[in-house]
Amino acid sequence: MKLDVKIGDIKLANPVMTASGTFGYAAEYKELLNFDRIGGIIVKGLSLEPSTGNPLPRVVETPCGLLNAVGLENVGLKAFIRDKLPFLQTLKSPVFVNIYGKKVEEYGELASAINSLDGIAGVEVNISCPNVSAGGAAFGVDPDAASLVVDQVRKCTSKHVMVKLSPNVTDIVRIAQAVEDAGADSVSLINTLTGLAIDSETFSPMLANVTGGLSGPAIKPVALRMVWQVASNVKIPVIGIGGIATATDAIEFIIAGATAVQVGTAMLVDPDCHGRIVSGLRAFLKRKKFESINDIRGRLIV
Ligand SMILES: Cc1cc2nc3c(=O)[nH]c(=O)nc-3n(C[C@H](O)[C@H](O)[C@H](O)COP(=O)(O)O)c2cc1C
Numbered sequence: 376m377k378l379d380v381k382i383g384d385i386k387l388a389n390p391v392m393t394a395s396g397t398f399g400y401a402a403e404y405k406e407l408l409n410f411d412r413i414g415g416i417i418v419k420g421l422s423l424e425p426s427t428g429n430p431l432p433r434v435v436e437t438p439c440g441l442l443n444a445v446g447l448e449n450v451g452l453k454a455f456i457r458d459k460l461p462f463l464q465t466l467k468s469p470v471f472v473n474i475y476g477k478k479v480e481e482y483g484e485l486a487s488a489i490n491s492l493d494g495i496a497g498v499e500v501n502i503s504c505p506n507v508s509a510g511g512a513a514f515g516v517d518p519d520a521a522s523l524v525v526d527q528v529r530k531c532t533s534k535h536v537m538v539k540l541s542p543n544v545t546d547i548v549r550i551a552q553a554v555e556d557a558g559a560d561s562v563s564l565i566n567t568l569t570g571l572a573i574d575s576e577t578f579s580p581m582l583a584n585v586t587g588g589l590s591g592p593a594i595k596p597v598a599l600r601m602v603w604q605v606a607s608n609v610k611i612p613v614i615g616i617g618g619i620a621t622a623t624d625a626i627e628f629i630i631a632g633a634t635a636v637q638v639g640t641a642m643l644v645d646p647d648c649h650g651r652i653v654s655g656l657r658a659f660l661k662r663k664k665f666e667s668i669n670d671i672r673g674r675l676i677v
Pocket residue numbers: 394395396397419420421441443445447473501539565566567589590591592594616617618619637638639640641
């Protein structure tokens with residue numbers, strides 16, 4: 376059974392990747408799993424300067440999901456290169472650095488710094504961040520702003536540019552097409568859906584930040600719908616994300632049109648779930664008599 380897939384020029388041994396923010400910088404999982412079983416690795420969102428993120432509490436469980444307002448805490452570019460990169464360079468699976476900024480220029484600076492690093496396959500550009508030069512609305516909710524970011528990143532790197540889309544929009548296809556036109560090599564979706572959890576006893580929000588991003592099984596149907604819509608309307612590869620915890624979940628995304636998938640919240644419950652998902656994909660192909668995972672991609676019958 377063939378599980379290898381291609382995202383642009385990048386070959387993944389299997390389509391199951393890690394999602395940004397639930398896998399740290401990989402080394403944290405050293406004792407818990409076999410990295411060779413992971414198709415591709417996306418590390419925690421990186422900014423130019425270190426960030427301490429939002430005040431606590433910043434994570435709360437909700438029915439079938441997780442609401443987080445971690446606030447993109449990270450070590451910053453300099454410490455990433457000094458302390459985190461050497462371990463990442465020992466891994467066999469392609470590694471992508473998830474980047475974010477508050478201004479278009481910051482994305483460019485990050486992309487250009489990462490372009491010179493050995494052992495990094497590309498960047499995943501998180502556009503679900505407030506654009507401070509335009510009143511604070513996220514880049515990813517406006518096709519023009521999204522396209523400016525991608526255009527800048529494209530000019531600054533020859534490595535793979537994966538653009539991670541926000542689901543907090545009315546028409547995700549318009550954003551996907553805008554970033555494709557601006558030079559993205561692939562799109563990944565979805566990031567978290569904005570939510571609110573309330574403690575009725577105290578009349579207070581559960582998170583210090585008030586709102587947070589919803590992830591986990593609760594968002595899977597929304598993610599599947601968006602992946603299907605985007606995959607039907609762009610030519611570049613689509614990476615599906617949202618509530619994936621089992622091989623069946625991953626298969627559903629591939630049938631909807633995804634070339635690969637990312638697993639986020641499920642990693643926090645079962646750090647070695649990639650191995651289980653990959654074995655399940657193989658068993659599914661065998662049972663259904665397909666030779667390659669690529670044979671089921673986009674085969675949704677509507
Ligand atoms: C605790 C936590 C931290 C996250 N941090 C990031 C991040 O730094 N950058 C990013 O693009 N997405 C981040 N995400 C979003 C995930 O990568 C993923 O898009 C989302 O959680 C949906 O997938 P899931 O349902 O499998 O978790 C984070 C999610 C969680 C739960």
